[in-house]
Amino acid sequence: MQGDFKPRWHTAAVRSLFAIRSTTKEAVVYGIVQVLAFALELCVFAIALYTTETMIVASNLLGKAAAGGFAFVAHRMFTFRGEKKWSFTTQAGLYFVSLLANAGVSTCMLFVLVFFGFGPFSAKIVADVSLIVLTYTLTRQLIFSRKQPAQSTQSTAGRL
Numbered sequence: 001m002q003g004d005f006k007p008r009w010h011t012a013a014v015r016s017l018f019a020i021r022s023t024t025k026e027a028v029v030y031g032i033v034q035v036l037a038f039a040l041e042l043c044v045f046a047i048a049l050y051t052t053e054t055m056i057v058a059s060n061l062l063g064k065a066a067a068g069g070f071a072f073v074a075h076r077m078f079t080f081r082g083e084k085k086w087s088f089t090t091q092a093g094l095y096f097v098s099l100l101a102n103a104g105v106s107t108c109m110l111f112v113l114v115f116f117g118f119g120p121f122s123a124k125i126v127a128d129v130s131l132i133v134l135t136y137t138l139t140r141q142l143i144f145s146r147k148q149p150a151q152s153t154q155s156t157a158g159r160l
Contacts (some may be wrong), residue, residue, distance in 0.1 A: 026079060030136060033074045038128065041067035045124055056120050060107050063124075068099040080144035094143045102135055 045063035048054040054062070072095045076088070084091065106127045113123035 026140075027136075029079045030075070030139075033071055033079055034132070034135075037067040037071040037074070040070055041128070042121075042124070046121065049120060056110065056114065057107055059120075060110055060124065061103055064099060064103045064106070068095070075139065075144065080140070085145045086143070091143055095139075098135075098138050098143060101138075102131060106131060 041063040043063075044066045045059045048059035048062045049056065072092065076091065086094065106124075109127035109130065110120075110123050113126055114120060118126065
């Protein structure tokens with residue numbers, strides 16, 4: 001029937017639209033999880049720094065550990081819950097390595113900012129907020145990457 005005809009580009013356009021909506025939703029959920037994790041991290045950091053007089057490095061690492069554990073589980077359950085390329089154990093290991101790298105860079109930035117006169121709390125916020133894009137990229141592309149679809153053996157030349 002003439003009304004049933006849909007051009008081939010229609011399917012591609014619809015898929016692209018859903019991919020954009022899916023990516024936007026993923027980014028929003030990622031942001032929500034990260035805000036909650038960052039709030040947890042700041043609370044642990046502040047409690048460790050101001051009530052127990054723990055050194056700034058130890059306070060930063062305690063905050064990162066608490067937030068990292070929460071964020072990994074939340075991202076796995078809510079943000080990147082589609083088909084996964086890696087097992088839970090592999091993802092947890094990769095996340096831990098990425099968390100260590102993030103903690104190292106954040107701690108170095110924290111030292112530099114405190115050296116230049118920032119207070120510990122404001123230095124922590126500046127250091128961690130400046131790492132958001134790098135952290136998202138590593139998390140999305142390395143740890144929670146999707147399985148690659150099987151390559152089709154059919155030629156696509158005649159489909160257009």
